[in-house]
Amino acid sequence: MSKNTLYDKVWDLHQVGQLPGGSTQLFIGLHLIHEVTSPQAFAALKEKDLSVRCPERTIATVDHIVPTNNQQRPFADPLAEEMLRTLEMNCSKNGIKFHGIGTGQQGIVHVIAPELGLTQPGMTIACGDSHTSTHGAFGAIAFGIGTSQVRDVLASQSLSINKLKVRRIWVEGELAKGVYAKDLILHIIRTLGVKGGVGYAYEFGGPAIKLLSMEERMTICNMAIEGGARCGYINPDQVTYEYLKGRSHAPTNDAWNKAIKWWKSLCSDEKSIFDDQVNFNATEIAPTVTWGITPAQAIGIDESVPESSSLPKNEKAITEEAYSYMGLKAGQEISGLAIDVCFIGSCTNGRISDLQTAAEIVKGKRVAKGIKAFVVPGSEQVAKAAIHDGLDVIFKQAGFEWREPGCSMCLAMNPDRLEGRQISASSSNRNFKGRQGSASGRTLLMSPAMVAAAAIQGKVTDVRTFFKTNSDQSSKTL
Template sequence: MSTGTLYDKVWDLHRVAELPGGSTQMFIGLHLIHEVTSPQAFAALKDMQLSVRCPERTIATVDHIVPTLSQKRPFLDPLAEEMLSTLESNCTKHQINFYGLNSGQQGIVHVIAPELGLTQPGMTVACGDSHTSTHGAFGAIAFGIGTSQVRDVLASQSLAMNKLKVRRIWVDGILNKGVYAKDLILYLIKSMGVKGGVGYAYEFAGPAINALNMEERMTICNMSIEGGARCGYVNPDSITYNYLKGRPYAPKGQAWDRAIEWWGKLSTDSMATFDDEIKFNASKISPTVTWGITPGQGIGIDEVIPILESIPVCERSIAEEAYTYMNLKPGQPIAGVPIDVCFIGSCTNGRLSDLRDAAMIAKNQKVAKGVKAFVVPGSEQVSKAAKNEGLDELFLSAGFEWREPGCSMCLAMNPDRLTGRQISASSSNRNFKGRQGSATGRTLLMSPAMVAAAAITGEVTDVRNLLDVSE
C-alpha cells in the first residue's frame, strides 16, 4: 500500500465516511458537467425528488455536440439543439454556473476548467468524461465517472470510491527536439499496455516530467485513462503556481500565499512508498504514431508495423484485428502511409501551445492536394489567444480550415467526421474502431506537429525532417 504520496494525502483529506462493502465516501471538490452525460442525471434527480447539494461546486459548459462551422442557434441538428437547451435549463433551474457559446469562456471542459483556474492542487475533480484525468496535471485527483455517479455528485457532492494503488512513473532525461508530450504518453501507453494502469493512479515524476509546462502535463495526464489508469497526476511546483496565478478562480492576495504553502505540503514526500515503480528515459523516444485500433498500438516514426511474431502472445488477436481493420501490413513502415484527413484539436492537444507547435510546421507551407486539414481550438480563450498571434491566418493561408471550439472529430458527435474508409492523422486520444464517426474510418494518433507534417506532405511524416527545413 502506498504511503505519503499526493494521492494518499488528497484521499485522506476528502474522506467523508466508510461505507458498507468497504468503499469510501469521498467529497468531490470540483464537479464539471457537459451536455452528454448530465441530462439523465438531472432527470434521475427529479425522479428522486432531490436537489443539487452544492450548486456552487458544479460548473457546466457545452463541448461534445457543438458544430464547429456555424454555431448559430438553433443548431441544424435538432438532437444537438435539444441536448444544449436541456443543459441550459438544468443549469438555470439548479443555479449552476454555465459557460455557454460566446461567453468568451466556452470550450472543451478539460480545457476551460484549468484556464479559469478552477482546477487546483489538492482537489478531487470529477466529471462524466473519462479524460477528466487531465486535471491531475495540477496535482489534483481527477477521474471520469458515469451518469449515475454524476447524479450522486449532484445529490450529495460525494461519491462511493475504492482507493487505488499508486504507481510512480519516473521519466529521466529530456525530450529531444521534435518529440512532444504526446509522443511521451503514447510511448508510455505502448510500454505499459492499455490495461497496465487498471487499479492504479499514475504519478508522473522525474526530470522529464518536471521540465514540462502545464499544457504538456495536461496532455500526459489526459491520456492516463488510455493506459487503463483512471487518474494520473503530477506533483504541483512553481510551474503549476505560475500557471494558476491571476486566473479568475485562483485564490487572490494573502489567500494566494496561504494556498501555495498548503499546496506545497501536498506533494509526495521524499520518503513516500509506492505500490509499483517504473522508470523510463525520455531521450530514447522518437515521434510516436499509432498504427492500430488501441492507443497502445504505437510505434516510433522510424519503425515498421510490428509483425505478429514480435508481439506478445496475449496481444496477438487484437493485433490481427488491427491489421485487417486498418488495412496496414505487418513489416510496412508507418512513415509514408497516405492520409485523407488531418485533425488538430481535442482535450489532449487543443491548447495554445499545441496550435503553436503545429503552426511552426504549417508556416509558409501548403496542405497537400486531396487532404482535408482542420484546426479546432480547445476553447474560446484558446481561439482568441491564437488569433492574437495570427495563428488562424497562418493556418488558413496554408490551406487548413480554422473552426470554432469544441470536441469535434475526436469523437464525432457533431458534423465533423470521417466518411467511409478515410484515414486520419489526429491529435486526439482514441483510435478505436469507428471512433471518428465512420464505422470503417481509421485513425492514426500523433502529436499536433506530426499532424501538421502529415497535412503538408499528405502522408505520415517524421516532423523532425520538416523542423530542420524550417530553420
C-alpha cells in the same frame, strides 16, 4: 500499499467516511458537467425528488455536440439542440454556472476548467468524462465517472469509490526537438499497455516531467486513462503556480500565499511509498504514431508495423484485427503512409501551445492536394489567443480550415467526421474502431506537430525533418 503520496494525502482529506459495502464516500471539490452525460443524472434527481447539494461546486459547459462551423441557434441537428437546451434548463433550474457559446469561456470542459483557474492542486475533481484525468496535471485527484455517479455527486457532492494503488512513472532525460508530450505518453502506453494502469493512479515524475509546461503536463495526464489508469497526476511545482497565478478563480493576496504553502505540503516526497515504480528515459523517445485500433498499438516514426509473432501471445488476436481494420501489413513502414484528413484539436492537444507548435510547422507552406485539414481550438479563450497571435491566418493561408471550439472529430458527435475508410492524422486521444464517426474510418494518433507535418506532405512524416530542412537552409545561407 502506497503511503504519503499526494494521492494518499488528498484522498485522506476528502474522505467523508466508509460506506456499509466497504467503499469510501469521497467528497468531490469540483464537479464539471457537460451536455452528454448529465441529462439522465438530472432526470434521476428529479425522479427521486432530490436537489443539487452544492450548486456552486458544479460548473457546466457544452462541448461534445457543438458544431464547429455554424454555431447559430437552434443548431441544424435537432438532437444536439435538445441536448444543449436540456443542459441550459438544468443549470438554470439548479443554480449552476454555465459557460455557454459566445460567453468567451466556453470550450472543452478539460480545457476551460484549468484556463479559468477552477482546477487547483489538492482538489478532488470528477466529471462524466474519462479524460477528467487531465486535471491531475495540477496535482489534483481527478477522474471520470458515469452518469449514475454524476447524479450522486449532484445530490451529495460525494461519491462511493474504492481507493486506487499508486504507480510512480519516473521519466529521466529530456524530450528531443520535435518530440512532444504526446509522444511521451504514447510511448508510455505502448510500453505498459492499455490495461497496464487498471487499478492504479499514475504519478508522473522525474526530470523530464519537471521540464514540461502545464499544457504539456495536461496532455500527459489526459491520456493516463488510455493506459488504463483512471487517474494520473503530477506534483505541483513552480510551473503549476505560475500557470495558476492571476487566473479568475485562483486565490489572491493572502489566500494565494496560504494556498502555495498548502499545495507544497501535499507533494509526494522522500517519505512517500508507492505500490510500484516504472522508469523511462525521455531522451530515447522518437515521434510516436499509432498504427492500430488501441492507443498502445503505437510505434516510433522510424519503425514498422510489428509482426504479431513478436508480441505477447494474448495480443495476437487484437493485432490481427488491427491489421485487417487498418489495412496495414506487418513489416510495413508507418512513415509515408498516405492520409486523407488532418485534425488538430481535442482535450489532449487543443490548447494554445499545441496550436503554436503546429502553426510553426505549417507557416508558409501548403496543405497537400486532396487533404482535408482543420483546426478546432479547445476553447473560446484558446481561439481568441490564437487569433490575437495571427495563428488562424497562418493555418488558413496554408489551407487549413479554422473552426469554432468544441470536441469535434475526436469523437464525432457533431457534424465533423470521417467518411468511409478515410485515414486521419489526429492530435486526439483514441484510435478505436469507428471512433471518428465512420464505422470503417481509421485514425492515427500523433502530436499536433506531426499532424501538421502530415497535412503538408499528405502522408505520415517525421516532423523532425522539417527542422532539419530549416537548419540546412540556414547553413547554406551562411
